[in-house]
Amino acid sequence: MEHLTRIKVQQEDFNLADEYAALGNQADCGAIVSFIGSVRELAGDSLLSMTLEHYPGMTEKSLLQITEQARQRWPLGNITIIHRIGTLSVNEQIVLVLVSSAHREAAFRACEFIMDFLKTRAPFWKKEQTTAAGYWVEAKDSDNQAAQRWSSPES
Template sequence: MIDIAVQTHDFDMAALYQKLSRRAAHGAVVTFTGLVREVAGGDLTHLSLEHYPGMTEQALQDIAEQAKARWPVGEIIIVHRVGTLALNEQIVFVGVSSAHRKQAFAAAEFLMDYLKTRAPFWKKEHTTTGERWVEAKKSDEAAASRWQQREVEP
């Protein structure tokens, strides 16, 4: 099962974990939750995230299907928030269940790397001195590109 949501409202990590852990055959559940964090300089007031409805959900679905094709995982849940988010608010949840931990960890890491570089979200930082669009980081691109050189891992 793949469960994708793009939403303005917050999500409940415990409820999402429960959905991931309902199959007895899956002995591993790996989750990642990203929070709005302070930027260098300490002047962030909030973030604005925009997306293109329909295109964004399809891109997330495609990324999740790529993970399922690479690793024997069961459930994948991706929740990404859009709109205005304050410091320390939850912004993204990625969860993966699998029979074994290695596959669950690898799939979750792959999902986050691809979300950061291939999902159509536009992020603007609002600071005490103005606002600026967030550009892609070379480190995020490097993290995502390493998956193109890897074969399916056990």
């Protein structure tokens, strides 16, 4: 059975139920794992908005490469990644990852793997606007450490 990968980079919001239905029923997949990331309030200054930018074409290619790496590690069914761009407010959805597999462990691990590498390897840039100032968000050591853990053979 052929399994599909859907990747969208868009300004529009997404609906989990619609995307779950679009993932499709696959007779060989008994598990679907989802992750939704949203804009959250910062410690300290109040966050007014977050603006996300990307490198068109390159971003989608990078996300596709990440899903291909996940498929090499685990037996996966269909995969959906939606990442929003533009200016978003607190509590708005940023990213959706849906992963299906025959077994839950593969689906959970692949979803986590995809998010770890999406945060560190996909060309997205974030600018946060707070009540005090606007600034570009630097890469976090914790995100790099999360991605690094997948380099061991036991991961």
